Each structure stands twice: as structure tokens, then as C-alpha cells.
Amino acid sequence: MCGIVGYIGQREVVPMLLDGLETLAYRGYDSAGVVVVRDGELEAVKAEGKLEQLVEKLKGESLVGSHGLGHTRWATHGAPSERNAHPITDSKRRLALIHNGIIENFLPLKKRLIEEGWEFTSDTDTEVVANLIGSYLKHDLKAATQQAIAELEGMYAFAAVSTVSGDAEIVAARKGPPLVIGLGDGECFLASDPAALLAYTKNVVFLENGDLCRLTAAGAKIWDRDGREVERQTVRLTWDPIQAEKGGFKHFMLKEIHEQPQAIQDTFAGRVDFETNTIGFDNFALTSEEAARIERVQILACGTSWHSGLVGKFMIEELARIPVDVDYGSEYRYRDPVVGEGVLALGISQSGETADTLSAMEAASDRGAQLLAICNVPGSQATRISEGVIYTHAGPEIGVASTKAFTTQLTALFLLALYLRQQRGLPIEPQQLSELAKLPHAIADIMDTEAELEELARRYARFEDFLYLGRGINYPIALEGALKLKEISYSHAEGYPAGEMKHGPIALIDESFPVVAIATGSRVFEKVCSNMQEVKARDGVVIAVTDRPAEELSEVADEVIQVPRSSDLLQPLVNVIPLQLFAYFVAVRRGADVDQPRNLAKSVTVE
Ligand code: F6R
Numbered sequence: 001m002c003g004i005v006g007y008i009g010q011r012e013v014v015p016m017l018l019d020g021l022e023t024l025a026y027r028g029y030d031s032a033g034v035v036v037v038r039d040g041e042l043e044a045v046k047a048e049g050k051l052e053q054l055v056e057k058l059k060g061e062s063l064v065g066s067h068g069l070g071h072t073r074w075a076t077h078g079a080p081s082e083r084n085a086h087p088i089t090d091s092k093r094r095l096a097l098i099h100n101g102i103i104e105n106f107l108p109l110k111k112r113l114i115e116e117g118w119e120f121t122s123d124t125d126t127e128v129v130a131n132l133i134g135s136y137l138k139h140d141l142k143a144a145t146q147q148a149i150a151e152l153e154g155m156y157a158f159a160a161v162s163t164v165s166g167d168a169e170i171v172a173a174r175k176g177p178p179l180v181i182g183l184g185d186g187e188c189f190l191a192s193d194p195a196a197l198l199a200y201t202k203n204v205v206f207l208e209n210g211d212l213c214r215l216t217a218a219g220a221k222i223w224d225r226d227g228r229e230v231e232r233q234t235v236r237l238t239w240d241p242i243q244a245e246k247g248g249f250k251h252f253m254l255k256e257i258h259e260q261p262q263a264i265q266d267t268f269a270g271r272v273d274f275e276t277n278t279i280g281f282d283n284f285a286l287t288s289e290e291a292a293r294i295e296r297v298q299i300l301a302c303g304t305s306w307h308s309g310l311v312g313k314f315m316i317e318e319l320a321r322i323p324v325d326v327d328y329g330s331e332y333r334y335r336d337p338v339v340g341e342g343v344l345a346l347g348i349s350q351s352g353e354t355a356d357t358l359s360a361m362e363a364a365s366d367r368g369a370q371l372l373a374i375c376n377v378p379g380s381q382a383t384r385i386s387e388g389v390i391y392t393h394a395g396p397e398i399g400v401a402s403t404k405a406f407t408t409q410l411t412a413l414f415l416l417a418l419y420l421r422q423q424r425g426l427p428i429e430p431q432q433l434s435e436l437a438k439l440p441h442a443i444a445d446i447m448d449t450e451a452e453l454e455e456l457a458r459r460y461a462r463f464e465d466f467l468y469l470g471r472g473i474n475y476p477i478a479l480e481g482a483l484k485l486k487e488i489s490y491s492h493a494e495g496y497p498a499g500e501m502k503h504g505p506i507a508l509i510d511e512s513f514p515v516v517a518i519a520t521g522s523r524v525f526e527k528v529c530s531n532m533q534e535v536k537a538r539d540g541v542v543i544a545v546t547d548r549p550a551e552e553l554s555e556v557a558d559e560v561i562q563v564p565r566s567s568d569l570l571q572p573l574v575n576v577i578p579l580q581l582f583a584y585f586v587a588v589r590r591g592a593d594v595d596q597p598r599n600l601a602k603s604v605t606v607e
Helices: 013-027 051-058 106-115 126-136 141-149 252-258 260-268 288-293 303-320 355-366 381-385 404-423 430-447 450-460 472-489 498-503 525-536 571-589
Strands: 003-008 031-038 041-048 067-073 095-103 154-162 170-175 180-183 188-191 203-206 212-216 219-223 296-301 324-328 343-349 370-375 388-391 465-470 492-497 515-519 542-546 559-562
Touching: 003 013, 003 095, 003 154, 003 170, 003 212, 013 031, 013 051, 013 067, 013 188, 031 051, 031 095, 031 154, 041 051, 041 095, 067 095, 067 154, 095 126, 106 126, 126 141, 126 154, 141 154, 141 170, 141 212, 170 188, 180 219, 188 212, 252 260, 252 571, 260 404, 260 430, 288 404, 296 303, 296 355, 303 324, 303 343, 303 404, 303 472, 343 355, 343 404, 355 370, 355 381, 370 381, 370 404, 381 388, 388 404, 404 430, 404 571, 430 571, 450 559, 450 571, 465 472, 465 498, 465 525, 472 492, 472 515, 472 571, 492 498, 498 525, 515 525, 515 571, 525 542, 542 571
Parallel strands: 296 324, 296 343, 343 370, 370 388, 465 492, 465 515, 515 542, 542 559
Antiparallel strands: 003 067, 003 188, 031 041, 031 067, 095 154, 154 170, 170 212, 180 188, 180 203, 212 219
């Protein structure tokens, strides 16, 4: 959803901006641009397409200045083109602006500005913001920005530089999409995601909604929505910059798949006491009375995080005996949900910045629910609006397709389910924890079968349609397997509850429509085998994921992917791994851009 980066200080500006943009490229890659301010002049270079196009174009330029901004775009208003690429200047070319978000009242504002004589050369809503600030700009960029944002409706994060500023400065504002300031020694940074700043500083300040800030080399000043100067807490990031690099892997996605054993371990380490069989968290605690008062858990999430919520429902209902609903963030806020005290609203988000999830969380909280977040990004909005947070310790996830964030969310959900169980006076069985401890090894073992999965993907990469089937707790894994395949390889894939196939989708089955069936665990194994039989009887092709010996499936499956056995509640974490790898290798085989699939962005910060 567009990446923003800004720098002011003694370093060479453009290399820093490009480096930051490279990390943020997952947020959008339709076009990119940079601007620097040199001797009171704005110098900008923009290019349609990926960041490499901009880098190529910059080779012929000598862009130097005291401070500057960089942007990578995911188009909302106006097609991807150089004309619509950011930075966008006002028509007097006294300021340049980069923006992430949507200005909802851009049409009436544009009409008014045109009447006032301002010109528009792009199709973006961003140009409205640039001209609006321009219309108020005399000598003080911060004051003009403050006046302009009072008139803006919608969600935005933007940053501006100007030629009228006496001292070098960057002014930025946030309402909705994230913005984080990085503090250095005699320098200041700005970015949409702290991952872009890791190589430069670990001291960051997250802007709150409604904040406006002014950055100079000496530091940052922040004003809240009422115009009062405020101090925001400086957060020390614990992420390692190396984690935001590919580390020898061809793609971030493959690297992140491989990081899962460690990430899962990092997520349960320190929270489980294997001697006393107890669970505890740093940023979330309930007394037994509070736990007893929870009547219902409402999980709110989008995409892959929503899939993890579906698995979490099984975990929490079985272990803590609390009923759980799972809602899409985008659906929840536009109906009239029954919420109130007694509801624990649980937002699940890798980024902590997904607009739909955040709005749903706010809606639940407004109606009296207690708010808890499972989140990967420290200090992100989801963590700030919640009363409690369970962090997933996945480290930065750069590949657009979520992998390690998903399995660490499942780990956190399992811990939460056990914690609720414990606080409601039910014992945690040692075996539940020992199975958790074994998971990293089990998953590492699947990585050893990577070559076989690559070969399988080679054989199936030409198919255009796939059906993924799972039952019970593995139905969400069928959804997730299908989502991974479709989003990165552009093959059509549908996830379905295996038992439902006969109520419709079975009509699609023929030899050109492979079915990936998850047949693990004790509860529904035979049932899924019957469903595979139904596919075979219609000349379908079956790829089975199983924890049983391959011979047991010889009648019903054409291909068998074997996975280690875990407990029924943890088996989804194992089963999803070969599906991630299969999707990855199919996508590579089809020549798709795995880390930056078309039309997608990693953090969806607009509604
Ligand atoms: C798919 C994927 C998306 C995200 C969704 C929510 O691979 O990554 O479906 O899961 O956009 O994002 P977060 O978890 O950041 O709220």
C-alpha cells in the first residue's frame, strides 16, 4: 500500500532512500520516485515499474541534496505511470509530497483548487494534498500542512519537503497508514515500516493517528490531532538487520519458509515453563476471575491471518472450552455484531496495520469488548490500540505471501488457548507441551524433502485449476494452501471443506483439475480418504498430504506428500509447510514474481 521513506542528515540522501525503498518494495511496486532538496530547488526522478527502473534511471543523474523523500507506489487513484508516480509537486513547484492512503473528499477539494487557479497534471488524489498545502504555504511548511489536514477526509500517511523552508526539514502526517520516525545521531529517518530503518537505527517512534511531525537533522517534534506538542515513546527494535536480507536464498519467501522452525521456537520460548506445565506472557495477563468472565472470543483478521484465526477457533474451543467466532475485518464492521463485556476481541495481524482489521478491532472495543492483539510488528497500530499483545517472534516478513507469520500466529494461538485453559482452572497436559517442543524439528525435516516438492511442482505447474480439500482443523489449511498457490503463481485454486465437495464442486472434477487433499490425524482420516475416492472415481488426480505410510493411500492418491505426525491441534502447522513449498516451486516454474506478485501489496492500509 505504498512505501514511504525520508531522510535528513549528513549521509548521501539518495542511496539511503533507495536502500529503504528496497525493503519497502513489498508495499507496492507499480512505480517509484525520489526527490531531494538542493539549494532551495526540488530535484525529482520518477519511473514507472519496479524500483530497478528507478535505479536504472538514476544512473544518469547526479541527485544530491541535504534531505529527501522516496516512494514506492501501489496505485489507488490513477493508473501506474510515471505521471502518477510520487513525489508529486504542487503546481508552483514549491513542495513535493509522497503519500500512502486514499483522500476521500479529493473531488470537491480538486474542484475548489482548480477554481483558485491550481493546476493538476496527474490523476492522483495525492496532487490534491500537494496543491492544498501549497495553497496555504507561505514560509512555514508545518503550519500549511496543519491547515491542510484539517480539510482532508480519508486515510493517509504523507511526507513533504519544500523549497520555502529556511532550515532543512521534512513534515509528515499520519491518519491511518503507519509512519515511523527513526532517530539517529545528527540525523532523522522516516518510513512506513521500521524494517526499512533497521540498517540505520534501532530507536524508533511510531506516530499516532492524527499526529503531525517535523523532522530536522537535530531530531523530531510531534504534534497531536489537537495541535499540542507531544512526546511519543521511543521504542528500541530488537530485529536484526540481517533478517531483512535474503541471506543466499533466491527469494524472501523461500528464506522465510526456511526460517519457520526458528521462528516457531522463538514464539513459544520464554512463554512455556516445561517443568511446571504453565504458560505466561509479558504483555497479556488475566486473573482466573477475568478468564472465567470471558463468554466468547471474537477473532478479527484478514487473509492468511484470518485462516490462522479459523485454526485458532479449534484450539481455543477444544482447550479452553470458550466459544469462538472468526470474522473478516472487512465484514465485521459493516454488520451489527453482538459484542459487549464478556467478549475477548482478538485481532490477528502480521503487520498490525491492516485497515480492515484495525477498524473491526476498534468497533469491538467501542462496544465494550476487551481487546487483545496477536501481532508481529512491535509498536504497530494493532498493538497500540489493544489492552494486551501476544507478539509473534517471526522477525520481519518481506515476501508478500505470508508464511512464517502464519505459523507463528498458530503457535501464539495455541499458547493463548492453553493459557485460557490454565486460567480457567483446567490442567495443561505435559504431552500438549512436548508436542509443541517437537514442532521445530518436525518442520525442519520437511525442508529436507524440498527437492521432492520441487519435482512435484514441476509436474503440476502446467495445470490452471486446483481444488484443496481439508476437514476440521485442516480445512483452514486447505484455504491457506489454495491462497498461497493462487496469489503467487496465478493458478486458480480453491480451498473447500472436504465433506462439502459432493454438494457442488465435485461437478468440476476431471483429469485437468488436480485435488490436493489433507489426510492427516486420527479424527477424519477415513472420511478424507472417502472424499479422495470420490475424486478418483471421476478420473480426478489426487495429491495427498498425509502422516500415514504412502501404501495406505495407494488406492486413493496419485501423489503422496508425507509429513511428520504431531498432535491433532498442532498438525496444521506441519501440514501447511509442504503446501507453501509447493506453491513456491509452482510459481517459480511458471516464471512468476514470487516476492512481489502482481496487484498485491503486503500491508493493506486502505479499506
Ligand atoms: C497472504 C497475505 C495476506 C495477509 C492479509 C492480512 O499471503 O499475506 O492475505 O495475511 O493482508 O495482513 P496482516 O496479517 O498484516 O493483517
